[in-house]
Amino acid sequence: SIIHPAILRTQAVSVTKRNTTPSLSQLPMVQLTATPASALADEPVHIRVTGLRPLQMVTLMASLKDEKGNVFWSRAFYKANEVGELDLMQTPAFGGDYVGVHPMGLFWSLKPKKAFQRLLKKDVMNSPFWITLNLYDSVCFEDVITDQVMASQVVQRWFSGPGLQRVQIREGRVRGALFLPPGEGPFPGVIDLFGGRGGLVEFRASLLAARGFAVLALAYFAYEDLPSDLLEIDLEYFEEAANLLLAHPKVQTPGIGVISVSKGAEIGLAMACFLKQVVATIWINGTNAIFEFPLRYKDMVITPIPTFVERMQLDISGAMRLRHYKGDPWDELNQQSVLPIEKALGSILFIVGENDECMNSKEYAEQALHQLRSHGRNNGRMLLYPGAGHLIEPPYSPLCYASPNKNFSLPLLWGGDPAAHAAAQEHSWGEILKFFRQHLTQTRSKL
Amino acid sequence: MMIQLTATPTSALIDEPVHIRATGLPPFQIVVLQATLKDEMGNLFHSHAYYKANEVGEVDLERAPSLGGDYVGVHPMGLFWSLKPENILTKLLKRDVMSSPFLVQIKLYDSNLPLIHIPTTAPKVSLTLERWYTAPGTKRIQVREGHIRGTLFLPPGEGRFPGVIDLFAGVGGLIESRASLLASHGFATLALAYCDYEDLPSQPEKTDLEYFEEAVNFLLRHPKVLGPGVGIVSISKGAEIGLSMAIHLKQVTATVLINGPNFVIRIPQVYRGQISQPLPFSPQLLSINALGLAEFQHNFEEARNEANENFLLPIEKAQGHFLFIVGEDDKNLNSKAYAKQATEQLRRNGKNNWTLLSYPGAGHLLEAPYSPLCCASKISSLHLFIHWGGEVTPHAIAQEHSWKEIKKFLRKHLLPVVTSQL
Numbered sequence: 001s002i003i004h005p006a007i008l009r010t011q012a013v014s015v016t017k018r019n020t021t022p023s024l025s026q027l028p029m030v031q032l033t034a035t036p037a038s039a040l041a042d043e044p045v046h047i048r049v050t051g052l053r054p055l056q057m058v059t060l061m062a063s064l065k066d067e068k069g070n071v072f073w074s075r076a077f078y079k080a081n082e083v084g085e086l087d088l089m090q091t092p093a094f095g096g097d098y099v100g101v102h103p104m105g106l107f108w109s110l111k112p113k114k115a116f117q118r119l120l121k122k123d124v125m126n127s128p129f130w131i132t133l134n135l136y137d138s139v140c141f142e143d144v145i146t147d148q149v150m151a152s153q154v155v156q157r158w159f160s161g162p163g164l165q166r167v168q169i170r171e172g173r174v175r176g177a178l179f180l181p182p183g184e185g186p187f188p189g190v191i192d193l194f195g196g197r198g199g200l201v202e203f204r205a206s207l208l209a210a211r212g213f214a215v216l217a218l219a220y221f222a223y224e225d226l227p228s229d230l231l232e233i234d235l236e237y238f239e240e241a242a243n244l245l246l247a248h249p250k251v252q253t254p255g256i257g258v259i260s261v262s263k264g265a266e267i268g269l270a271m272a273c274f275l276k277q278v279v280a281t282i283w284i285n286g287t288n289a290i291f292e293f294p295l296r297y298k299d300m301v302i303t304p305i306p307t308f309v310e311r312m313q314l315d316i317s318g319a320m321r322l323r324h325y326k327g328d329p330w331d332e333l334n335q336q337s338v339l340p341i342e343k344a345l346g347s348i349l350f351i352v353g354e355n356d357e358c359m360n361s362k363e364y365a366e367q368a369l370h371q372l373r374s375h376g377r378n379n380g381r382m383l384l385y386p387g388a389g390h391l392i393e394p395p396y397s398p399l400c401y402a403s404p405n406k407n408f409s410l411p412l413l414w415g416g417d418p419a420a421h422a423a424a425q426e427h428s429w430g431e432i433l434k435f436f437r438q439h440l441t442q443t444r445s446k447l
Numbered sequence: 448m449m450i451q452l453t454a455t456p457t458s459a460l461i462d463e464p465v466h467i468r469a470t471g472l473p474p475f476q477i478v479v480l481q482a483t484l485k486d487e488m489g490n491l492f493h494s495h496a497y498y499k500a501n502e503v504g505e506v507d508l509e510r511a512p513s514l515g516g517d518y519v520g521v522h523p524m525g526l527f528w529s530l531k532p533e534n535i536l537t538k539l540l541k542r543d544v545m546s547s548p549f550l551v552q553i554k555l556y557d558s559n560l561p562l563i564h565i566p567t568t569a570p571k572v573s574l575t576l577e578r579w580y581t582a583p584g585t586k587r588i589q590v591r592e593g594h595i596r597g598t599l600f601l602p603p604g605e606g607r608f609p610g611v612i613d614l615f616a617g618v619g620g621l622i623e624s625r626a627s628l629l630a631s632h633g634f635a636t637l638a639l640a641y642c643d644y645e646d647l648p649s650q651p652e653k654t655d656l657e658y659f660e661e662a663v664n665f666l667l668r669h670p671k672v673l674g675p676g677v678g679i680v681s682i683s684k685g686a687e688i689g690l691s692m693a694i695h696l697k698q699v700t701a702t703v704l705i706n707g708p709n710f711v712i713r714i715p716q717v718y719r720g721q722i723s724q725p726l727p728f729s730p731q732l733l734s735i736n737a738l739g740l741a742e743f744q745h746n747f748e749e750a751r752n753e754a755n756e757n758f759l760l761p762i763e764k765a766q767g768h769f770l771f772i773v774g775e776d777d778k779n780l781n782s783k784a785y786a787k788q789a790t791e792q793l794r795r796n797g798k799n800n801w802t803l804l805s806y807p808g809a810g811h812l813l814e815a816p817y818s819p820l821c822c823a824s825k826i827s828s829l830h831l832f833i834h835w836g837g838e839v840t841p842h843a844i845a846q847e848h849s850w851k852e853i854k855k856f857l858r859k860h861l862l863p864v865v866t867s868q869l
Contacts, residue, residue, distance in 0.1 A: 094732055312515050
């Protein structure tokens, strides 16, 4: 290789040596500020450094340990201005995990030390993620940092706000967690569905609740006494959950919203088609047809479009790309599996990552919209994000390159270019809140 | 009908293609082909591809497209160049190039098994191929003459052969795999070490071109070497040296520069009292990609923008010919930009003694055909993984094409032109 260990050490050391000659007159005190130091995880943080030497080259590093003890970290190399200051809202990073002006770059470029780990908050109520911001006096690019920390700051990233209530749900068949905002309400109700990993993922539901919605994070397999494997989609289970939510005294009637991603979005779209209780649906990187296993609703059974094992592809990292795995919903032999989206009464927002490596989300959304248009409906809209991958999550969530899934022997590749994916998350979250406020806010008729 | 798997030739040089065919399958049956290799350190490498038999139950890799797995499309040698290590980022490297081949096992599973089931399923048929780094009759000679350290590979047969010096990247040690292959194709090739090998310094403070001049003279003096000129095949840091040799030594008549710089890197170069300083390196311009791999291709940009022309190696002074080989997806060096600048310098000086081959999707480590892509490595004592770049399929195509061009180029400029006299 062209890069020899010696060159890097020589360069790094000489920079340090030049800069550690203290002047006898007062040394400016280096200050690292991050405001707010404690906030909801979808709120931006303003990071500034003062008291550096003019044009001093530094490394800003963020690190976090998740609830399983996995370490995530990120870094960027900055140059102070003529008065020894850095303001991440204005100063570009020269290199590191991102380049350019990215005030929240240290958060969304966090990477796991152990490959293929996904950052996911389990306990959303009682503890935040603690992110340590460290400032170093040189360009530190090795995995092992030998430099002294010049300044440090810890920020807390919460997934729930004060007064938010979490209620474990075990009623009838329904399993999940209901998040209620503080106050009397009633609040617009939303069901939150995640994808093929199963279990119960709560962090998006709790964040939405912190923004004023009554959100039911709904599990549908591999959780408590629910089936451990997903073998069919029983839409009556989801209808039961919708009715349960609407029956709650703090939830607005007569309609609810659904926010859903991946396999959850296939279900969310089915709910939009068949359940009149659903008036606003957010579909993120899902499908427009039934795949893998049948969907059942009362007397109706929709059989799945087959998947093709042989079409899986392996990425250079060894992760599996499933993008080409599924059969074609445009194929005339598969039409009975395509969801009758023209039957949906409510509004649908399709959020698509164009670089989704797990499924052909863009094609599915386009076909769904085509179907709406051909039936004279205009209750659907798509937000297409170039460079974004499969796992579009709330803002500042780190891009997960690939992560394990129990149904496959190799980690699944999600796709996405980090900076574009981060921008998509930030933008789409605003659109999600706007969409739900627009379609779920009660228009009270005055009598 | 019995299922049969054939692969010809079963024993060959690693840069020779293999024709793989399966017959006797149920028509339109989907099958999995797997290749496995164990290197000399015991590391396992695997590749898989899914194929669909035709209406007479055949799969011919020269015609049938892979539907999925480690590559897609028609790639007769895909199973070889898409081999992936079990231990992520392990590089496939043959240490003993003379006395043993790599053994590649090809296995056929007669259903579209998910990969998770392959380790616990017996294949329907399997065979083993030998992939050699030397042709029979190739001679390997340890070289310890004067200051020179390296290995000379002589082609089989009588007579004299055009001489080539093979220079690898600055990782130290001695890599013989390319030199032994070149010898198998008729070139007397000296794999020349220049740091961290035998009694050579482990971290030299300068590059002394007189050492390389000594190697050139050694080669030309050898009774089996055909003069009057020699060729160079060089990559990365080796290509910085190769370029400098071509500039200063008139005996160098053909130089292959693979993903190299047109300036001095890290340590100064000296030649008979003349010193060429290295271009400054800006550590802060390092990029870390989505997988956490370090990309160095921008670290010279600041210096290149500010530097005057004295930093550029005076390529216009070279008398021989150049073949530039560029991987456009090189993440270690900005090879495309450096080759472009070097060829523009030649053009400005009225020279047309060069050819530039630029390969989209190819990375830094362009090696012999069918070598698996190593996209990153950990350099010992440096705590990070270096991203070399390259996408699997385009990189493989680039290796296959550039190897043919390298041999053509060396033959054209090192073999005497026979003209008939009337």
